[in-house]
Amino acid sequence: MTGRSLLDNRPLCGAVGVAGLFCLVELAGRTGFIDPIVFPLASTIAGRAAALAADGDFLADVVSTLGAWAAGLLLTVLVAVPAGFALGTMPRVESALRPVLEFLRPIPSVALIPLALLLFSDRFDMKIAVIVYAASWPVLINTMYGLKDVDPLAKETLRSFGFGPLAVLWRVSLPSTAPFIATGVRLAASIALILAISAELLAGGASGIGTFIIEAGSSPDALEFIVAATIWAGVIGIVSNTLFTLVERRLFRWHLARTEGAR
Amino acid sequence: MRVLRGLGRLWLVPVVLVAWEAATRAAEDNFFPPPTAIAVRMHEMWLSGPPERLWLTDAAVENIPTSVGRLFAGWLLAGVIGIALGLMLGRSPVLSRFLDPIIEFGRAIPPPALLPFFLALFAAGAQMQIATIVFGIIWPILLNAGDGARHVDRQHLETSRVFGFSRSQRLLRVILPSAMPKIFAGLRLSLSLALILMVISELVGSTNGIGFQLLDAQRSFDLPGVWGTIVVLGVLGYVLNSAFLAAERRLLSWHRAAKQTI
Amino acid sequence: ACGGSDPETTAAAAPGGAGGPEKTQLTIGALPIPDSAALYIANKRGFFAGEGLTVKIEPIQGGAQAQQSLLGGSLDATQTNYVSTFLAVSAGNKMKIISDLYQATPNSFNLMVAKDSPIKTPADLKGKKVAVNSLKNIGTLAVTSVLKTHGLTAEDVQFLEFPFPDMAGQLEKGVVDAAWMTEPHLTAAATKIGAQKLADTMTGPTADFPIAGVIVTEKFVNENPKTVAAFQRAVAKAQQIAASDRKAVEEILPTYTKIDAATAAVITLGTFPTSLDETRLQRVADLMVEQGYLKSPIEAKTILPGANG
Amino acid sequence: MLEISNLTHTYGSGPGAHHALGGIDLKVAEGELVCIVGPSGCGKSTLLRSIAGLLRPTGGKVVLGGTAVDRTPDDLAVVFQDYSRSLFPWMSVADNVSLPLRRKDMDKKQRRSAAMEALEQVGLEGAAAKYPWQLSGGMQQRVSIARALAYRPSLLLMDEPFGSVDAQTREDLEDLTLRVRSHHNMTILLITHDIDESVYVGDRVVVLSKAPARIVGDLRVDLPAPRDQITTREHPDFVHLRAEVGRLVRGMRSQSAPAS
Amino acid sequence: MLEISNLTHTYGSGPGAHHALGGIDLKVAEGELVCIVGPSGCGKSTLLRSIAGLLRPTGGKVVLGGTAVDRTPDDLAVVFQDYSRSLFPWMSVADNVSLPLRRKDMDKKQRRSAAMEALEQVGLEGAAAKYPWQLSGGMQQRVSIARALAYRPSLLLMDEPFGSVDAQTREDLEDLTLRVRSHHNMTILLITHDIDESVYVGDRVVVLSKAPARIVGDLRVDLPAPRDQITTREHPDFVHLRAEVGRLVRGMRSQSAPAS
C-alpha cells in the first residue's frame, strides 16, 4: 500500500530520480571517473547553487533572464503557430518557401547573435529577436506535422455543414493539432531559455544569468560558479515544464481520455 | 521532367539572392557583404583546389567531411536513443515519473555550458563532440516520441491486448507506427539542430570542422568567410532536409494517404 | 533643425552649457578582468560624474562581440584588446582607440604546463598542443613570439581554443600540453594542479606589451569630441590611481569580478599606462604584420582620435 | 431539387484502381425521402460523399437546386457512417450539436435550446454535458443524428444512421425522421441495409448493384401516410415491396457472396 | 467456462458518476453462444470490456476457466463495436488479419494462408492487399470479423459485429459464425440489436435492462441444429422466442424512449 502511494506521488518520484543522478555524478567525481578539476563534484556544485539562491544579485539576474524568456516565448507562439498553419494548409507556399526556411534553420546562435548585435541597438530587443528566431522552429514544425494528423472525417463533418476553410481550421484543425503544438511549445520553452542565456553570454549586458556567467569567468573557481548557474537554468526548466504539464492536462483532457486507458 | 519540376520549386531562391545582393550593396555595411563577395570568398575557401580533386581545397577536404561525419553520428545516435527512451517513457508512467524532472532539467541547460562535463567524460575531439551533439538534439526526438507513445489511440492498444500481442509486437507494430508522425517531426527538427550543435561542439578545443572554420573566420574578422560558412551550413541544411523528406514520404505513405481529403 | 551648426547641436545635447559633453549618458562594455579596473575606479570615485558623464558599465564576454555591439549601437564605447582592434580596423571597420588601459608586466601572461610535464623549455613544444583563450589574438601572438625566440614557428604547434577556466582541467587531462594563461587562473592553476611555468610570454619583443584599451566608432568621435575628451580625462585620472596604488585596484576588483580580496592580493597585475602613446601601440601593429596577422601595415596614429582615417 | 447524371468515380489509378461508381443517374424531387440500398462495399457512401461535395467524382455531374455541385453546397447536413469519428472529442455533446447552428441566424441561447430539443428528441437529454467519448456507440450515433436534425437542412444525407441502436430506438428514430421531414420539408437521402426500414421510411427505394455501382431498381413506395410501425408494416404493399427490394439486392450479389 | 458474479461498474465519481452495471450474474458454459441484447447505452459494451479485462470493474468478479480475470486473458478475441478504429491503418488488410496469428505456432506462410482463408470466408479475398482506409464501412467490419475468426480463440466476444453489412451478407456471416463455432468449439458472447438475429444464432439470449444494467431475462433457445436461415426462422419456437425477447427489451425501456 505504501509502495503504491509512493509511486503515485509525482514530486517524490521526481526527487528520487534527481537524487539518484546527483549520487551518480558525485560518485563519478569521488572515484575519479570524472576528474574534479575538469568538472566539479556534484556536492560542490550543489553548495554553490544553494549559495546563489541567497544571492540577491543572482536572483536579479534570474528575473531578468526570465523576463526575456517569457516575452520571447510568447512572441514565438504568436508568430510560429499562425505561420505553421499558413504553411501547413498552403502546400504551394510551403514548397516555395521551403528552400529558404531550411536554409535559415541550421544557422547557429554563435553566428546569429553577433549579427543581431549589429542590427539592434537595444539589448532586450536583440534577445527577443534571437529567441523568436531559434524557438519558432519546433513550434512551426510541430504545427505543420500536427495538421497532417487531423482526422479528415472531422474536417469533412464541418465542411458538410457549410463551414468555410477558415472555420474548419479554427474549429477542427486547431483543437486537434493543439496537443502537437503544445509539445512544440514545450520544446521551444527550453530552447528559448538556452538562447536567452547564450545571448547574454555573447552580448554581455546589465543583468541576466549569462552576464553572471561572464563575471564568473574571472573567478579562480569559475567552473563551479558557471555550473551552479546552469543548474538554476535547469531548475527553471523543471518548473516551467511542470506548469506546462498542468495546463496541458486541463486543456487536453479529451485527448488523454481517448488515448490512455480510461480507468 | 522530375528534375525540372524540382528546380521549379526553387524559384524563390534566385529572387531572394537578387534582393539580398541589392540590399547589401545599398547598405555598404562591412558586416553584411553582398552574396557575390561571399561567393568569391567561398570559392577561394573551398573550391580553388586542384582540378584532379574536383577543385576542392585542403580546407574543404579536411573540414566538411569530418563535420558531416560527426553530424550523422550524432544524429543517428540521438535518433536511436531518443526513440527508444521516448517510447519507454511514453509507455511507462512510473519510469517517466522518476526521469521526467531529470529530462526537463537537462533540456533547459545550454549545451555549451555542459562542454566541460563532456570534456571530463570523453576524450577531446570526436567523442566529446558527438556527445555534445547528441545531448543538444535529442530532446525534440525524445519528447515527440514520448508524446506519440503516450497518445496511441486507446482502441489500438486494446486491440493489441485482446489479441495477446507480445511486448515487442505491441511496441514495433502498434506503438511505434502510431507515434511515427510525431517522431518524424522530432527527427526533422533535430536534423538542423544537429548542424547547429555540430558548430557549437567545434568551438572549444577543436582543430578542424566547419565550426572551427567559422570560429577562425570570426577571430580573423573575415566577414565574407563567416558568411560563407553560414551559407555552407544553410545549403547542407537544405540538402539534408530534402533527403529526409524523401525518406519520410516513403515511410509515412500510409499516413499521408489515410489522412487525405480533397 | 537638421542642418544645425556645431554650437547648436552641442547646446541641444548638453543642457549644462556650451562647453559640456555632447552625449552625457554612456554605456560602455568591460571585461570582468583586472584590465578594466580603472573604468570602475573612475565610476566609483565620481571622475565620470565630475566630467558631466553618466556611465553605465556592462560586462561583456569578448572584444569581438563588443565591437559588434558598438556598431549596432547598444554600446557607446568598449574595452577591447589591441590585437582585435587592429584586426577589425584592417577588416575595414572605422574605430578609434580613445584610452589605453592595460599593459603587460613580467609573469602576467605565462605559458603553463602540467606538474610532471616532460616539456622543460618552449623548444620542446614542437608538434604539441597549446591552449589559448582565443585564436588569432594576443595569446597566439605572444606564444608565437616566444616560440620564435626558441627557433620554432607557429606552424610547429597546434593552437586550441579553450576558455580560461577550463584550461587547468585540460592540462591535467593531457588534452593540451601547454596553456597560455593569465590571472587569476595562473595562480589558481599553480595551486590546484601544481601547474608549472614554462615561459613568460611578455618578454623580448612583447615586453611591456600593450594589452587593452577603450574604443569607440569613428562616427562617435566625430560627433561627440567633447564627450570623448571628458571621458579620456576621467579615465586618465583613474589610470593614475591604478598605476600608483595597487591597494586601490585590489579593492575594486571584487566589486566587478568574482576575484575575492585574498586572491586579488596575491595575483600578478599588469601596469596601467597613464597616456595614450602612439609608438607603443605601433609595436602591436608591427608584430601583427610580422607574424602575418595583418596583410598590410597599419599606422597606429590613424586610429587615434586626432587623425581622420 | 437534386439531379445526378452519369456519375462515375474511380479510386486510385493504374492497376490498383477501383471503379466504384459506374454511371449513376438519379433525380430526387424536393421533399422526397429516397432510400438507397445495396451490397456492402458497392459504393453507397461514395455516392453520398459526391453529392455532399466531399469527393470530386471522376466523371458525371451532380446538380443541386439548379447549380452544379463542385464544393460543399449550402444548407446540407450529413450523418456519417463512421459517426464516432465525426463528433469532436474536445466539445461536450451539446456543443457538438449546437456548433453547426452558428451558420444560422441564431443567438447563443437559441442555439442552445435548439440543441437541447434535438437531443431530447433522440432520447439524450441527460447526456448534453457529457463528452462524446463518454457515450456508448448507439448514443454517439444518436448525437450525430441530433446534430443533423437540429440544423434543419434542406437536404439531409444519412449513411446508415440507425445501425447501432436497439430495435425500439430505431423505430422511434425512423418516425422522428419522418416527422421532421414533413414539418420542415427536407429532402432526405438515406442509406440503409435494413430492407424493411427502406420501405417503411422511403418514398422511393433505389437499389444499387455491386461495384461498379449502377442503379438496378428504383421503386416507388406508395404506402398511405402517415406511416405507422404496426399498420404500415402489415400493409400488403409493404410486404410485397420488401420482397421485391430483397430480390433486387440479392439478385445482384450472387457472385460476391461470402463462401458458404 | 465463464462465470460472472455480481459485476458492477460505475464510470467516474461524484455527482457526474454514471452507474453502468448494476450487479450482473452470468454463467456461460464452454461452447455456448450467448447473445446479449438490451437498450442502447445500457452497458453491454461495458460488460464485454470487463470480461476482456480491458476495464477494471468497480465491483464483483469475472472468472474465466477457473482463474479470475484481472488482465486480458489469453486465447481471447474481440470484434469491437468501433471496428474502424480497431484496425491498424499502417498495415494492409492481410497484415491486420495475420498479425495476431504470430502468437500461434505458425510460420509466415501458414499465417498468410490462414488470413487469406478468413478473408475469403467474409467475402474479401480481393481486398487483402488494400489498406483499411481504402475499404467501405461494412468491409472494415468484415475485416475485423475475419481477424477474430482466423485467430480461433477459445472465447470470442463480438460487439454488434454485423451492424454495417447488408442483409444477405449478414445472414452469411451469421451462418459462418455458427459453423466456425461448432468446428473449433469456441465459446461466443455476441451483442446485437437485432432480436431475430439473437434468437437465430444464440443458444441463449440474455436481456439487459437500461442503466444500471441488470439481467431481466435469460432465455434458452432450443431450436433444432443445424440452423437454417429459412426453416429456422419459420419455426414456431423462433417466432415465439423472438416475441418474448422483444417484449423483454421493450418492457424495460418505456421511460427512456425517445420523445415521440
Ligand SMILES: Nc1ncnc2c1ncn2[C@@H]1O[C@H](COP(=O)(O)OP(=O)(O)OP(=O)(O)O)[C@@H](O)[C@H]1O
Ligand atoms: N468512459 C466513459 N466515461 C463515462 N461514462 C461512460 C464511459 N463509457 C461509457 N459510459 C457510459 O456507460 C453507459 C454504458 O455504455 P456502454 O458503451 O456499455 O453501452 P452499450 O450498452 O454498449 O450501448 P450501445 O448499444 O449504444 O453500444 C453509457 O450510458 C455511457 O454513457
Ligand SMILES: Nc1ncnc2c1ncn2[C@@H]1O[C@H](COP(=O)(O)OP(=O)(O)OP(=O)(O)O)[C@@H](O)[C@H]1O
Ligand atoms: N479512399 C479509398 N481508396 C480506395 N478505395 C476506396 C476508398 N474508399 C472507398 N474505396 C472503395 O470503394 C468501394 C465503395 O466504397 P463505399 O464506402 O462507397 O461503399 P459502401 O457502399 O458505403 O459500403 P458499406 O455499406 O460497406 O459502407 C469499396 O470497394 C472500397 O473498397
Ligand SMILES: [Mg+2]
Ligand atoms: Mg458506406
Ligand SMILES: [Mg+2]
Ligand atoms: Mg456498445
